[in-house]
Amino acid sequence: MTSPEDLLANLAEEVAPSSWRDAFRRVPRHHFVPDRIWIGDGDDETAIERADAPDAWLRACYADQPVITQIDDGRSSGRGYRSSSASMPSVVAMMLVATDLSPGQRVLEIGTGTGWNAALLADRAGHGNVTSVEIDPTIAAQADRALEGRGVRVILGDGEEGYPPDAPYDRVLATAAVQRVPYPWVEQTVPGGRIVTPWGTSFHNGTLLRLRVDADGTSASGRFGGNAGFMWVRGQRTPHGSLDERVRPDHEFTASVTDLHPYEPVGDFDASFAIGLRVPGVKDLLVFDDDVPGNPRYTVYLMDPGSGSWASWRIRPGPHDYSVRQHGPRHLFDELASAYTWWQEVGRPEHSRFGVTITREGQRVWLDEPGNGLTAAEPGAAQSGDRSG
Numbered sequence: 001m002t003s004p005e006d007l008l009a010n011l012a013e014e015v016a017p018s019s020w021r022d023a024f025r026r027v028p029r030h031h032f033v034p035d036r037i038w039i040g041d042g043d044d045e046t047a048i049e050r051a052d053a054p055d056a057w058l059r060a061c062y063a064d065q066p067v068i069t070q071i072d073d074g075r076s077s078g079r080g081y082r083s084s085s086a087s088m089p090s091v092v093a094m095m096l097v098a099t100d101l102s103p104g105q106r107v108l109e110i111g112t113g114t115g116w117n118a119a120l121l122a123d124r125a126g127h128g129n130v131t132s133v134e135i136d137p138t139i140a141a142q143a144d145r146a147l148e149g150r151g152v153r154v155i156l157g158d159g160e161e162g163y164p165p166d167a168p169y170d171r172v173l174a175t176a177a178v179q180r181v182p183y184p185w186v187e188q189t190v191p192g193g194r195i196v197t198p199w200g201t202s203f204h205n206g207t208l209l210r211l212r213v214d215a216d217g218t219s220a221s222g223r224f225g226g227n228a229g230f231m232w233v234r235g236q237r238t239p240h241g242s243l244d245e246r247v248r249p250d251h252e253f254t255a256s257v258t259d260l261h262p263y264e265p266v267g268d269f270d271a272s273f274a275i276g277l278r279v280p281g282v283k284d285l286l287v288f289d290d291d292v293p294g295n296p297r298y299t300v301y302l303m304d305p306g307s308g309s310w311a312s313w314r315i316r317p318g319p320h321d322y323s324v325r326q327h328g329p330r331h332l333f334d335e336l337a338s339a340y341t342w343w344q345e346v347g348r349p350e351h352s353r354f355g356v357t358i359t360r361e362g363q364r365v366w367l368d369e370p371g372n373g374l375t376a377a378e379p380g381a382a383q384s385g386d387r388s389g
């Protein structure tokens with residue numbers, strides 16, 4: 001696994017179709033990956049320095065896995081939050097296919113990162129047709145160097161604002177996830193153009209949203225589809241905070257018992273996606289007893305950093321009576337249980353039956369068709385002339 005050919009051998013034709021395979025050959029991923037990277041998850045996370053382990057570094061570049069390239073926005077202290085990466089190649093391919101890009105079209109990418117995806121876009125769209133916005137100055141400078149000669153314009157800025165000087169775009173592709181689609185992306189896309197972005201909630205991160213801008217260029221609509229968990233755009237990150245900070249021994253709580261197991265509401269992709277739409281601001285955390293993943297005894301925590309509410313849901317083998325504790329003004333377990341009941345009652349829809357419409361007023365999520373709204377329009381992010389912070 002040390003070349004683009006090795007990577008392509010592991011990407012099925014339906015993931016990386018022949019129309020994109022030559023681009024993957026012409027744009028070698030390792031030209032864009034910096035010398036210091038991290039791979040793996042959680043306790044398995046490993047740092048690799050190219051100079052110390054050149055073979056491992058090259059293998060990481062051509063495996064179908066994300067390569068983490070920055071932690072904690074480049075600060076030397078922090079919680080180990082992953083803040084930039086070269087995305088997983090099969091997901092990159094899925095997103096390139098979703099953009100339906102033709103030679104000569106103009107593209108705005110949000111989240112330049114290493115620059116690999118921008119180079120792939122430019123390989124298809126042509127020199128001078130890709131503008132890529134990156135919020136982090138160090139990352140933007142590295143990408144600018146890596147992209148030299150590939151005809152991509154790298155802009156240091158907040159991609160939630162788009163980049164008006166190069167608008168209008170035929171395609172907008174975000175490679176950082178949003179919970180609310182910024183309206184400038186709609187304003188800066190031509191009528192009939194496409195916007196592709198990873199989209200999620202604090203409960204479920206996330207899926208791919210494919211939007212088409214309407215004929216008069218004032219709104220965009222489209223559906224979700226596919227598994228695409230991404231880091232959030234900086235302005236839409238969910239608040240950090242450890243369990244110990246959020247769930248304190250001196251907190252009062254109400255106690256109850258449930259026969260509901262988290263297997264489906266938390267563990268099933270479609271169920272948890274739908275529940276996330278109905279329990280705004282809620283994060284979940286699964287803590288195994290003795291820190292051993294797969295241990296049959298564990299606790300699911302639900303937390304709303306905004307209100308300070310939390311719930312714990314204690315799972316153990318044996319009879320289906322699991323104890324629940326709830327603290328704070330929101331009863332988060334009750335909210336989750338009723339969202340789960342709703343999802344069952346509406347026929348257990350897959351995530352791809354949901355969609356979104358973006359207008360100047362905000363975004364509205366719907367089931368099956370735009371008339372069947374689940375949520376009133378929530379204010380969008382980065383409305384023109386209405387930025388705070």
Ligand SMILES: C[S@@+](CC[C@H](N)C(=O)[O-])C[C@H]1O[C@@H](n2cnc3c(N)ncnc32)[C@H](O)[C@@H]1O
Nearest residue numbers: 084086111113114117134135159175176233234
């Ligand atoms: C998953 S990485 C992008 C991967 C990249 N396209 C590649 O090919 O390597 C997400 C990037 O989005 C950037 N980012 C986060 N919020 C942003 C924002 N508001 N505007 C522009 N870039 C942003 C991060 O700094 C990070 O570099």
